[in-house]
Amino acid sequence: MVGQKNAKIWNFFKIVNVDGIEFRKCLISSKCKLLPTPKDSSTGNMINHLKSSGHEAALKEYHKEGTNEESTIVNFG
Ligand SMILES: [Zn+2]
Numbered sequence: 001m002v003g004q005k006n007a008k009i010w011n012f013f014k015i016v017n018v019d020g021i022e023f024r025k026c027l028i029s030s031k032c033k034l035l036p037t038p039k040d041s042s043t044g045n046m047i048n049h050l051k052s053s054g055h056e057a058a059l060k061e062y063h064k065e066g067t068n069e070e071s072t073i074v075n076f077g
Contacts, residue, residue, distance in 0.1 A: 013046050023035060028053075
């Protein structure tokens with residue numbers, strides 16, 4: 001399930017269904033590859049994608065609102 005704390009990440013992704021398999025599609029660039037949906041539905045790979053793909057504006061936006069302490073972002077999902 002998508003935790004509320006991490007729901008914001010979905011501002012930058014959407015679910016797409018390819019041959020019955022759900023992937024996460026980055027909305028920032030059409031050049032980005034689809035990300036797999038982990039079994040535990042964790043949002044980690046989306047956050048990693050923002051980092052590794054240089055989506056710094058999105059990453060900032062993700063960290064900006066909703067949480068006051070940076071340390072709460074990782075552990076609560
Ligand atoms: Zn991307």
